[in-house]
Amino acid sequence: MQTIAQSERKVIVFAGLRNAGKSSVMNAVAGQEASIVSPFAGTTTDPVRKAMELASYGPVLLTDTAGLDDEGAVGNLRVSTAQRMLLQADLIVYIIDGSAGYQETDSANLKLIKQSNTPCIGILNKADLPFAPKSAAPFIEHQISYISYSSINGDKNGLVHFIGANLPAESSETLLGGMLHRGDIVIMVVPIDLGAPKGRLIKPQVYAIRESLDGDAIVIVCKDKELRSVISRLNEPPKLIITDSQAVMRVLPDVPKGTQLTTFSILSARFKGDLAVMVDGLKVIPELEDGDTILIAEACTHHEGADDIGRVKIPRWLANFTKKDLKFEFSRGNDFPDTVSQYKLIIHCGACMLTQKAMHNRLRITALTGTPLVNYGVLISYLQGAMPSVIEPFPEAILAWNELPEAAVY
Amino acid sequence: MQTIAQSERKVIVFAGLRNAGKSSVMNAVAGQEASIVSPFAGTTTDPVRKAMELASYGPVLLTDTAGLDDEGAVGNLRVSTAQRMLLQADLIVYIIDGSAGYQETDSANLKLIKQSNTPCIGILNKADLPFAPKSAAPFIEHQISYISYSSINGDKNGLVHFIGANLPAESSETLLGGMLHRGDIVIMVVPIDLGAPKGRLIKPQVYAIRESLDGDAIVIVCKDKELRSVISRLNEPPKLIITDSQAVMRVLPDVPKGTQLTTFSILSARFKGDLAVMVDGLKVIPELEDGDTILIAEACTHHEGADDIGRVKIPRWLANFTKKDLKFEFSRGNDFPDTVSQYKLIIHCGACMLTQKAMHNRLRITALTGTPLVNYGVLISYLQGAMPSVIEPFPEAILAWNELPEAAVY
Numbered sequence: 001m002q003t004i005a006q007s008e009r010k011v012i013v014f015a016g017l018r019n020a021g022k023s024s025v026m027n028a029v030a031g032q033e034a035s036i037v038s039p040f041a042g043t044t045t046d047p048v049r050k051a052m053e054l055a056s057y058g059p060v061l062l063t064d065t066a067g068l069d070d071e072g073a074v075g076n077l078r079v080s081t082a083q084r085m086l087l088q089a090d091l092i093v094y095i096i097d098g099s100a101g102y103q104e105t106d107s108a109n110l111k112l113i114k115q116s117n118t119p120c121i122g123i124l125n126k127a128d129l130p131f132a133p134k135s136a137a138p139f140i141e142h143q144i145s146y147i148s149y150s151s152i153n154g155d156k157n158g159l160v161h162f163i164g165a166n167l168p169a170e171s172s173e174t175l176l177g178g179m180l181h182r183g184d185i186v187i188m189v190v191p192i193d194l195g196a197p198k199g200r201l202i203k204p205q206v207y208a209i210r211e212s213l214d215g216d217a218i219v220i221v222c223k224d225k226e227l228r229s230v231i232s233r234l235n236e237p238p239k240l241i242i243t244d245s246q247a248v249m250r251v252l253p254d255v256p257k258g259t260q261l262t263t264f265s266i267l268s269a270r271f272k273g274d275l276a277v278m279v280d281g282l283k284v285i286p287e288l289e290d291g292d293t294i295l296i297a298e299a300c301t302h303h304e305g306a307d308d309i310g311r312v313k314i315p316r317w318l319a320n321f322t323k324k325d326l327k328f329e330f331s332r333g334n335d336f337p338d339t340v341s342q343y344k345l346i347i348h349c350g351a352c353m354l355t356q357k358a359m360h361n362r363l364r365i366t367a368l369t370g371t372p373l374v375n376y377g378v379l380i381s382y383l384q385g386a387m388p389s390v391i392e393p394f395p396e397a398i399l400a401w402n403e404l405p406e407a408a409v410y
Numbered sequence: 411m412q413t414i415a416q417s418e419r420k421v422i423v424f425a426g427l428r429n430a431g432k433s434s435v436m437n438a439v440a441g442q443e444a445s446i447v448s449p450f451a452g453t454t455t456d457p458v459r460k461a462m463e464l465a466s467y468g469p470v471l472l473t474d475t476a477g478l479d480d481e482g483a484v485g486n487l488r489v490s491t492a493q494r495m496l497l498q499a500d501l502i503v504y505i506i507d508g509s510a511g512y513q514e515t516d517s518a519n520l521k522l523i524k525q526s527n528t529p530c531i532g533i534l535n536k537a538d539l540p541f542a543p544k545s546a547a548p549f550i551e552h553q554i555s556y557i558s559y560s561s562i563n564g565d566k567n568g569l570v571h572f573i574g575a576n577l578p579a580e581s582s583e584t585l586l587g588g589m590l591h592r593g594d595i596v597i598m599v600v601p602i603d604l605g606a607p608k609g610r611l612i613k614p615q616v617y618a619i620r621e622s623l624d625g626d627a628i629v630i631v632c633k634d635k636e637l638r639s640v641i642s643r644l645n646e647p648p649k650l651i652i653t654d655s656q657a658v659m660r661v662l663p664d665v666p667k668g669t670q671l672t673t674f675s676i677l678s679a680r681f682k683g684d685l686a687v688m689v690d691g692l693k694v695i696p697e698l699e700d701g702d703t704i705l706i707a708e709a710c711t712h713h714e715g716a717d718d719i720g721r722v723k724i725p726r727w728l729a730n731f732t733k734k735d736l737k738f739e740f741s742r743g744n745d746f747p748d749t750v751s752q753y754k755l756i757i758h759c760g761a762c763m764l765t766q767k768a769m770h771n772r773l774r775i776t777a778l779t780g781t782p783l784v785n786y787g788v789l790i791s792y793l794q795g796a797m798p799s800v801i802e803p804f805p806e807a808i809l810a811w812n813e814l815p816e817a818a819v820y
C-alpha cells in the first residue's frame with residue numbers, strides 16, 4: 001500500500017451548524033469511493049477524519065467538525081479551535097440545512113471564512129424536504145458557489161465532482177516564478193556577516209540558485225563589496241540582482257540601468273506569503289503610537305547571536321524610524337498566537353522553515369482581524385528607503401505601494 | 411559544564427602487548443590532570459575510556475585496548491576489532507615493556523600501524539627496571555619517536571607533553587584550500603540531470619560556493635551547455651572552472667587557456683581523502699582480469715534511480731573500458747568491510763556524508779592491504795580521458811600520475 005504524507009493530501013473540512021447534516025454529506029463523499037486507501041495515521045479510532053483518494057482528484061483528508069453554532073458571532077475576534085481548523089482547510093464545504101433555513105450564525109461564519117480568504121463552497125442540504133425561504137441567502141451574500149443535495153435521494157457522484165472540481169490547484173509558484181529566461185544573468189548578493197550560518201548558504205539562496213539553473217539562467221554569487229567589480233567585468237548588464245535585505249542600500253547605487261533589483265526576502269514574501277498584503281501592511285507604520293505592541297514571529301529556532309536580526313536589530317531600527325516607545329512580543333517556531341487583534345503589527349521572518357500552506361494559514365489568521373503583517377525583508381527595505389525600487393519587478397506589489405496613505409510613502 | 415561532542419575530541423589509543431603496562435601509562439596521563447571534564451557519554455561503567463582536557467592540548471578521549479598479542483602476525487590480513495580501534499585513533503601511544511624486551515608481535519603491530527599511516531609514538535615502559543637489550547628496536551625500525559617512562563618514578567608531566575605535542579594538528583584544509591583569492595572568478599558547472607536532488611544543490615556545490623564567498627571570490631554557477639556563453643560574456647577568462655565529473659568532457663573544449671579546471675569530486679578526494687593515493691589507485695585498472703571483484707562503497711543512502719551512478723553507470727563504464735567480466739559488490743552508509751584484501755579495487759563515492767576522519771579511517775584500512783581506492787570522480791575523469799587535465803592544479807596528484815605504470819597512462 002502506498003503511503004501518502006499528510007502534507008500531500010488536500011484537507012477538506014465539512015463545516016456548518018450542529019444539525020446541518022455535515023456527517024451525512026461527508027459519509028456520502030467517503031462512501032462514494034470504495035478505494036479508501038488508508039485510515040489516516042493515528043486516527044483509526046477517530047470517526048471524523050478519513051483519508052482517501054477522491055475520484056480523479058487525488059489524495060484528500062476529509063474532516064468533520066463540531067458544530068460552529070455561536071462560534072462566529074460578529075465582534076468575537078478570538079479564533080476558536082473549530083475556526084482554526086477551518087483556517088487550515090484547503091477547501092471548506094459549508095453545509096446549511098435548507099429545510100430549516102439559515103441562521104444568523106451561518107452568515108457570521110461565512111463572513112469569517114471569506115475574510116480569511118479560505119476557499120469555500122456551499123451545500124444546501126436536505127433537498128428531499130421542502131426548502132425554507134431564502135435558505136441560500138448567506139451563500140449568495142458571500143458569493144459562495146453552492147449546490148443543493150440530499151443524502152436520501154441526492155446525486156452522490158455530482159457531489160463528489162462538485163467538491164473535487166473546487167479543490168484549489170497545486171501551487172506551481174516558485175521563488176523566482178517567471179522572472180528569468182534562458183541565458184539571463186542574475187547576480188545574487190550574499191554578504192557573509194556574523195549571522196550567516198557557518199560554511200553553507202541559507203535556504204532561499206540555494207533554492208534561488210537551483211531554480212535559476214533549472215531555467216537555464218546563469219547565476220553569479222558575490223559579496224556586496226564585489227558587486228561593482230563583477231558588473232564591470234561583464235560585457236552586458238545582468239537581467240536581475242537579488243540581494244540580502246540588509247545589504248540593499250549598499251547595492252542600490254551599483255545597479256545598472258535596465259537591471260531589475262529585488263531581495264531574497266521579497267521573493268520569499270511573494271512565494272510563501274503574499275507580497276501585496278505585506279506591502280499594504282506598511283501603512284500602519286506612520287500610525288504607530290507609544291505603547292503599541294508589535295509581534296515578531298520567527299519560524300525557525302536558530303541560536304540567537306548578540307545582534308540577532310529579529311530580537312535586536314528590527315526592534316531597534318523600527319524604534320529609531322518611528323521615534324515611538326514600542327512594545328515587542330516574540331513567537332518562535334510553530335507557535336503562532338490564535339489571537340492577533342492585540343497587535344498593531346506583525347513582523348514575520350522570511351518563513352524559509354514554513355511551508356507555503358503554513359504561512360498562508362498565518363495570513364488567514366491576521367486577515368480575520370485585519371492585523372497588518374510584513375516580513376523582515378519588506379520592512380527592512382522600507383526602513384532603509386529602498387522601496388519601491390525592490391518591488392518594481394512585481395506589479396501587484398507596486399499597486400499596493402501606490403495605494404498606501406501619503407504618510408506612509410517617503 | 412560544557413559538553414564536548416565526541417567528534418571534537420582527539421582519540422588517543424594506548425596499545426601494546428598484554429603486560430606492557432598500557433593501563434598504568436594511561437592512568438598516569440588521566441591522573442595528571444584533575445580536570446576530567448566528563449566521563450565519556452555511555453561509558454561511565456567502562457574503565458577503558460576517559461574523556462578529559464589534556465593540559466593545554468584540548469579535549470581528548472583516552473582509550474585503553476586489550477592486548478594486541480598475536481594479532482598483527484605478518485600475513486594475517488584480516489583486521490581484528492582491536493586493530494580497527496587502532497585505525498580510528500588520532501594518535502596511537504604504543505607501549506613496550508623495556509624490562510622484558512620487545513616481541514616479534516610488537517614489530518608486526520608497528521608495521522601494520524605504519525602501513526595504515528596512523529600517527530604513532532612509543533613508550534619504552536618500566537624504566538625503573540633494567541632494560542633488556544635492544545628493547546626499543548621496533549620503534550627504531552619503524553621510525554617511531556619514543557621516550558622511556560616509569561609509572562613508579564617517571565616524569566608524568568613530561569609524558570603528558572610528549573603525547574600532547576604529538577597530537578596531530580586540527581585539519582585546516584577546505585574544499586578549495588588556497589585555490590582562490592579576492593576578486594578571482596570561479597565558474598561552477600552544475601548539470602541538472604535526473605540524478606540531481608529536486609530543488610536544491612548537493613553539498614560540495616554549496617560548500618564550494620560558500621568557501622569562495624568567504625575568500626571574496628566571485629562565483630558563477632551555470633549548466634554545462636551555458637558555459638561557452640558565460641565565458642564569452644566575461645571581459646576576462648575565469649581563474650578556475652569546477653565541473654561535475656559527468657560533464658567534464660563537454661566542459662573541456664570550452665576551457666580558456668590559462669584557466670584551471672577541476673571537478674567537485676577531485677576537490678572532495680583532496681579534502682576528505684587523499685588525491686595522490688586515489689590517482690595512484692588508477693594503476694590497477696589495466697591489470698584487471700575477468701572475475702576480479704570490485705567494491706563500490708557509497709556513504710549515503712539516497713534512493714537509487716534507474717541509472718544510479720554507483721550501482722549502474724560506473725560498473726557499466728568500467729566494464730566497457732576494460733572489456734573484462736568484473737564482479738561488483740556494494741557497501742552502503744556506514745558499512746565498510748573490515749576485510750578488503752579480496753577486492754582488486756575499491757571505488758568510493760565523494761564522501762559528502764562522511765567526515766574527513768571517517769574517510770581517512772577507510773583509507774587506513776585499504777592502506778593496510780595495499781588495496782587501491784579511487785573515488786567516483788577520479789575514476790570518471792580517468793575513464794573519460796580527462797586526466798591529467800583535471801588534476802593539473804594539484805602538484806602532488808600530478809606526481810602520482812607521472813609515476814603510474816605506462817599501461818595505465820593514455
